[in-house]
Amino acid sequence: MSYNPITPAQSKASAAPAKIRFGKIFWPSLWAALIVSVIGLLIWFFMIRGFINALSQDAGLKVKDNTVLHMSLNGPIAEKSQSKFDPISMGMVTKIGLADILHGFEQAKDDDKIKGIYLELEGAQCGYATAREIRKAINDFEKAGKWVMAYNSGEVVSLKQYYIASAADKNYGFPSSNFEFLGLGTEMTFYKNTLEKLDVEMQVIRGSGNDFKSAVEPFLRDNMSDSSRVQVEQFLSSMWLDIRKEIATDRKTTPEKLDQLAEEALVRDIEDAVKYKLVDGVKYKDEILKLLAKKAGTKKDEELELLSFSKYAKKRFYQNQTLNEADEPNIAVILAEGGVSRSGDGLTSEQICKLFRDVRANKSIKTIVFRINSPGGSALASDEIWREVKLTNKTKKVIVSMGDVAASGGYYIAAPATAIFAEPTTITGSIGVFGVIPYTGDMLENKLGFTFDRAETNAHSILTTNERLTEEEMKIIQESVDDIYDDFKSIVAEGRGMTKAQVQAIARGRVWTGRDAKKIGLIDELGGLKDAIAYAAKKSKIIEEKILYYPKVKKDALGDFIEQLEAQEKMSIKSSAPELPASLVVYYNQLRELESFQGIQMRLPFTMTIK
Numbered sequence: 374m375s376y377n378p379i380t381p382a383q384s385k386a387s388a389a390p391a392k393i394r395f396g397k398i399f400w401p402s403l404w405a406a407l408i409v410s411v412i413g414l415l416i417w418f419f420m421i422r423g424f425i426n427a428l429s430q431d432a433g434l435k436v437k438d439n440t441v442l443h444m445s446l447n448g449p450i451a452e453k454s455q456s457k458f459d460p461i462s463m464g465m466v467t468k469i470g471l472a473d474i475l476h477g478f479e480q481a482k483d484d485d486k487i488k489g490i491y492l493e494l495e496g497a498q499c500g501y502a503t504a505r506e507i508r509k510a511i512n513d514f515e516k517a518g519k520w521v522m523a524y525n526s527g528e529v530v531s532l533k534q535y536y537i538a539s540a541a542d543k544n545y546g547f548p549s550s551n552f553e554f555l556g557l558g559t560e561m562t563f564y565k566n567t568l569e570k571l572d573v574e575m576q577v578i579r580g581s582g583n584d585f586k587s588a589v590e591p592f593l594r595d596n597m598s599d600s601s602r603v604q605v606e607q608f609l610s611s612m613w614l615d616i617r618k619e620i621a622t623d624r625k626t627t628p629e630k631l632d633q634l635a636e637e638a639l640v641r642d643i644e645d646a647v648k649y650k651l652v653d654g655v656k657y658k659d660e661i662l663k664l665l666a667k668k669a670g671t672k673k674d675e676e677l678e679l680l681s682f683s684k685y686a687k688k689r690f691y692q693n694q695t696l697n698e699a700d701e702p703n704i705a706v707i708l709a710e711g712g713v714s715r716s717g718d719g720l721t722s723e724q725i726c727k728l729f730r731d732v733r734a735n736k737s738i739k740t741i742v743f744r745i746n747s748p749g750g751s752a753l754a755s756d757e758i759w760r761e762v763k764l765t766n767k768t769k770k771v772i773v774s775m776g777d778v779a780a781s782g783g784y785y786i787a788a789p790a791t792a793i794f795a796e797p798t799t800i801t802g803s804i805g806v807f808g809v810i811p812y813t814g815d816m817l818e819n820k821l822g823f824t825f826d827r828a829e830t831n832a833h834s835i836l837t838t839n840e841r842l843t844e845e846e847m848k849i850i851q852e853s854v855d856d857i858y859d860d861f862k863s864i865v866a867e868g869r870g871m872t873k874a875q876v877q878a879i880a881r882g883r884v885w886t887g888r889d890a891k892k893i894g895l896i897d898e899l900g901g902l903k904d905a906i907a908y909a910a911k912k913s914k915i916i917e918e919k920i921l922y923y924p925k926v927k928k929d930a931l932g933d934f935i936e937q938l939e940a941q942e943k944m945s946i947k948s949s950a951p952e953l954p955a956s957l958v959v960y961y962n963q964l965r966e967l968e969s970f971q972g973i974q975m976r977l978p979f980t981m982t983i984k
């Protein structure tokens with residue numbers, strides 16, 4: 374064995390790390406980065422290429438012979454089609470517009486290649502006025518000699534879902550589905566006890582005599598007031614009467630028989646619905662497809678031609694609007710939907726006022742249909758829109774078409790129009806105002822330990838939510854609210870040819886259905902969007918209607934891409950992230966709405982869902 378001694382210097386040298394040349398790190402890292410970048414670009418390129426291919430395949434929208442349109446109502450129906458990301462559900466929300474739907478029915482009615490429509494319903498989200506417009510479109514389509522077959526599926530067939538489906542020639546249901554036929558009802562949420570636990574006090578100022586303006590009751594009470602209950606029961610009864618009449622007509626029964634079925638809760642599932650002749654039979658999906666193939670005249674070895682109604686309607690509507698814009702349109706339809714505010718989402722005075730100015734400046738436009746679907750909101754924003762409607766009506770007749778709801782601020786902006794149309798089930802009126810100022814001082818002090826002190830030059834220099842309003846300050850705000858309410862009554866009196874005393878008798882914040890509103894003079898005619906357009910054309914002596922919708926229709930590339938994914942790959946667009954329960958989303962949205970209140974409000978007297 375040999376022994377080789379190691380000196381301390383050699384030992385230190387061997388322990389030190391070997392030096393790595395710069396080139397050995399830089400060049401491999403650079404090449405790796407380049408390769409990753411190139412791969413990323415290639416992936417991005419193929420994604421974009423696939424996106425473009427998906428859209429280009431849709432460009433022509435070729436309709437084959439013996440085609441059946443597949444109309445799937447399983448989500449929200451808005452005034453205009455749109456696709457956007459919902460941060461609450463963490464998924465894409467695609468809404469089809471009522472204008473697209475109505476135009477789709479009109480086009481399909483005259484399209485020789487379209488044999489009929491397969492209407493599949495599972496959770497359609499809209500109001501009863503919108504549902505009624507779809508029903509009328511179905512009836513009109515059938516009168517042209519074509520057919521509609523409805524299929525009610527899902528865990529529960531709701532009354533609203535069946536109300537739409539009942540207009541179809543044939544109605545079927547999934548064997549295991551439950552069936553709701555119990556009449557109309559609504560449940561309201563009250564926050565008084567919650568606010569008390571949080572040491573929050575709501576300081577409420579209503580217009581004098583606004584005893585029906587119950588929008589503030591959830592913050593002051595734990596149940597409905599007598600006046601609130603009276604108006605709710607009245608308009609629910611009115612709506613239920615119209616719904617029963619229309620279902621009875623299409624199902625060849627009587628409204629009284631339908632009321633008995635609801636009162637005794639005799640219809641609980643699809644089998645019961647068949648027994649009492651609300652639907653024609655119980656079918657699984659494969660059986661429905663066989664029936665459709667037979668109705669369409671599909672030969673034994675051929676495949677049933679199903680085409681998305683949504684795709685068909687949107688494409689045809691987009692084509693129509695593109696042509697009309699280039700060919701001197703003569704009727705403008707301005708769509709206004711959501712809570713009234715100055716800016717942001719929904720029905721904003723910033724956007725609507727601009728649209729009215731644009732329409733006034735368009736010399737080819739002879740008349741305007743103002744479509745309103747709104748519970749109201751900011752009094753100031755409502756006044757801004759009212760001014761533009763009034764100015765426009767002096768030179769070009771404005772005809773209002775009310776959707777599911779056009780109440781409070783939503784009615785205020787309709788008042789100066791030449792004529793107002795509403796469906797029998799439209800919720801309207803609510804002529805009244807209120808203000809809500811929370812007092813949060815006790816909450817911040819008791820829950821978080823905050824205290825406040827102030828210095829001011831005058832008695833009312835600081836109006837803050839951390840200090841209660843004095844009696845004098847409450848009086849000042851009450852006077853302001855009363856002034857706005859008085860202006861509201863004056864505007865309605867001027868627009869509807871009434872005295873202020875007559876308006877006061879039907880105002881007080883009270884809500885009416887369209888049918889009752891016609892009896893008391895708040896609207897002129899019962900009817901939907903198509904009826905309002907026909908009236909506008911007649912009043913302006915327009916023979917050939919060339920309708921242009923505002924905001925102008927744009928190509929919905931995102932919505933088309935989503936439809937391609939759903940149709941070709943059967944993919945779910947929603948993220949896998951967990952969603953909030955539906956009931957919590959409702960409460961969240963109500964609290965967000967409360968937070969957005971600024972200034973005096975002209976708003977529907979309650980937030981509710983009619984079932």
